[in-house]
Amino acid sequence: MSKFNQAIYEIQNLDTISKEDKWVNHIHPLIKLFLTVYYIGLVVSFQKYDLEGLCGMCIYPIFVFIIGELSWKEAIYRLRIVLPLVCIVGILNPFFDTNSIAEIGGIAISGGVVSMVTLMIKGIFCILAGYLLIATTSIEEICYGLRKIHIPKIMVTQILLIYRYIFLLLWETKRITQAYALRAPGQKGIHIKAWGPLVGQLLLRSMDRAQEVYESMCIRGFQGEFFIRKRNEKVKGEFIYFIAFLIILLICRIYPIFEVIGGFFL
Amino acid sequence: MSHIHIDVENLIYAYEKDHQVLKDISFFAEEHDAIGVVGANGAGKSTLLKLLVGLDLNFKGSIRVEEIPLEKETLGKIRERMGYVFQDSEAQLFMTTVEEDVAFAPRNYGLSEGEVEKRVTYALEKVHIEHLRKKPIYKMSGGEKKLASIATILSMTPDIILMDEPSVALDPKNRRNLINILNEFDHLKIIASHDLDFIMDTCNRVILLDGGEIVESGSTDEILKNEELLEMHGLELPLSLYRK
Numbered sequence: 001m002s003k004f005n006q007a008i009y010e011i012q013n014l015d016t017i018s019k020e021d022k023w024v025n026h027i028h029p030l031i032k033l034f035l036t037v038y039y040i041g042l043v044v045s046f047q048k049y050d051l052e053g054l055c056g057m058c059i060y061p062i063f064v065f066i067i068g069e070l071s072w073k074e075a076i077y078r079l080r081i082v083l084p085l086v087c088i089v090g091i092l093n094p095f096f097d098t099n100s101i102a103e104i105g106g107i108a109i110s111g112g113v114v115s116m117v118t119l120m121i122k123g124i125f126c127i128l129a130g131y132l133l134i135a136t137t138s139i140e141e142i143c144y145g146l147r148k149i150h151i152p153k154i155m156v157t158q159i160l161l162i163y164r165y166i167f168l169l170l171w172e173t174k175r176i177t178q179a180y181a182l183r184a185p186g187q188k189g190i191h192i193k194a195w196g197p198l199v200g201q202l203l204l205r206s207m208d209r210a211q212e213v214y215e216s217m218c219i220r221g222f223q224g225e226f227f228i229r230k231r232n233e234k235v236k237g238e239f240i241y242f243i244a245f246l247i248i249l250l251i252c253r254i255y256p257i258f259e260v261i262g263g264f265f266l
Numbered sequence: 267m268s269h270i271h272i273d274v275e276n277l278i279y280a281y282e283k284d285h286q287v288l289k290d291i292s293f294f295a296e297e298h299d300a301i302g303v304v305g306a307n308g309a310g311k312s313t314l315l316k317l318l319v320g321l322d323l324n325f326k327g328s329i330r331v332e333e334i335p336l337e338k339e340t341l342g343k344i345r346e347r348m349g350y351v352f353q354d355s356e357a358q359l360f361m362t363t364v365e366e367d368v369a370f371a372p373r374n375y376g377l378s379e380g381e382v383e384k385r386v387t388y389a390l391e392k393v394h395i396e397h398l399r400k401k402p403i404y405k406m407s408g409g410e411k412k413l414a415s416i417a418t419i420l421s422m423t424p425d426i427i428l429m430d431e432p433s434v435a436l437d438p439k440n441r442r443n444l445i446n447i448l449n450e451f452d453h454l455k456i457i458a459s460h461d462l463d464f465i466m467d468t469c470n471r472v473i474l475l476d477g478g479e480i481v482e483s484g485s486t487d488e489i490l491k492n493e494e495l496l497e498m499h500g501l502e503l504p505l506s507l508y509r510k
């Protein structure tokens with residue numbers, strides 16, 4: 001049971017970090033949103049053997065981790081369930097693609113291995129980028145940003161509600177499983193026979209709760225627009241940050257940055 | 267500001283066809299009134315409050331707030347004047363921290379950030395939870411959540427407050443605290459509860475509901491001291507009256 005609690009706490013905690021008072025947290029959500037999408041786009045566009053070039057893309061997450069004063073350990077801990085999944089994706093490549101394309105210390109490296117590693121790193125980078133966006137930007141800010149680029153009200157409201165709904169679902173699950181555990185002492189997990197009714201209950205109850213949350217928003221003046229804390233002034237340097245990363249990331253996409261830097265020393 | 271009042275006439279409502287939950291409810295509530303809506307479980311108290319804030323407009327009869335009929339077009343305007351506190355505070359609070367949640371309404375009403383800040387401080391002070399300002403909602407106790415959800419309403423500076431079973435899940439100290447807070451708010455209040463002691467301490471008028479009908483209305487003393495009447499409708503004398 002406590003594992004479950006822990007999981008909910010972790011997610012909600014992320015929500016709290018995103019409201020901290022660091023410079024990155026204050027950057028306009030649209031900038032962060034756009035950079036994230038841009039970054040993911042670039043990362044995904046690398047060729048499957050272009051491991052070297054891809055590695056250059058680590059600049060962005062490293063930079064954001066540093067200026068956001070975020071903890072690597074925490075990120076890895078939080079992503080511990082997702083990361084292995086991403087790594088599994090390319091795991092069969094070495095078996096299908098056995099052409100050797102490089103050699104390290106006399107050992108031939110097959111294309112499959114390279115493409116597997118490339119795919120893994122792509123996945124990790126994309127997930128990190130998403131994590132960094134969420135850890136530095138609250139859901140309201142993201143929704144606000146989406147509205148600014150004229151995504152329809154109804155869709156943005158849906159996104160917000162789904163986000164809220166996840167928490168409700170989690171808490172409701174917790175409550176129901178707890179109630180069950182109390183009446184089925186000494187039993188590990190939930191008996192398969194009870195699953196049907198429990199899931200039914202869970203859906204009904206969390207739908208009720210979701211309805212209430214929506215009502216609570218409506219009676220407090222919500223009409224589909226998002227109003228976030230207005231910054232007193234534009235954050236200094238946010239525009240430079242934006243432009244700089246657009247350019248730096250593009251350069252990293254075009255030139256294998258490590259090779260270029262390495263070239264200077266040879 | 268015009269004179270605050272709510273005028274309900276011949277209100278009829280059903281969740282499902284041919285099962286009326288409210289049958290022909292009429293009453294008038296004025297500024298400075300504190301009205302207790304009492305009745306046994308299922309009498310229709312919660313339903314009545316929900317209709318008053320316009321959470322469902324499929325009713326028959328009329329509800330008017332300051333002479334404005336409650337309809338789809340006027341809903342926004344009326345809600346600006348009304349604060350509704352849910353029975354379940356957890357359902358009411360949906361932002362991450364207390365501060366964010368309390369700021370939700372003023373921000374929605376387009377106030378400047380300075381004004382929002384002031385409203386938040388005002389509301390938190392009113393319910394004496396300034397110290398919880400930055401606290402994540404999911405780390406709060408039931409009593410704290412109740413106070414926070416009241417603050418989310420006070421930050422709208424409403425003229426009318428509606429509350430559903432506010433005393434449920436409060437310990438004696440929080441309960442006392444809440445009674446004081448309510449008594450300080452001297453606009454129109456409508457409080458639904460089967461906790462008659464709580465109503466005794468906060469309301470000057472009482473509407474007694476049973477099976478969706480108003481069976482009696484009058485001053486708090488008149489109704490809550492009438493043992494026979496209360497028992498007929500599934501309620502008991504407030505405990506405080508037994509002690510005397």
Ligand SMILES: Nc1ncnc2c1ncn2[C@@H]1O[C@H](COP(=O)(O)OP(=O)(O)O)[C@@H](O)[C@H]1O
Pocket residue numbers: 281282287305306307308309310311312313314
């Ligand atoms: N969502 C709903 N759908 C159908 N019937 C409902 C719903 N909510 C309440 N009711 C019914 O309406 C009646 C009044 O309920 P309610 O207003 O919650 O009473 P109270 O708050 O006085 O306990 C009850 O008979 C209840 O079963």
Ligand SMILES: [Mg+2]
Pocket residue numbers: 311312313430431
């Ligand atoms: Mg009720």
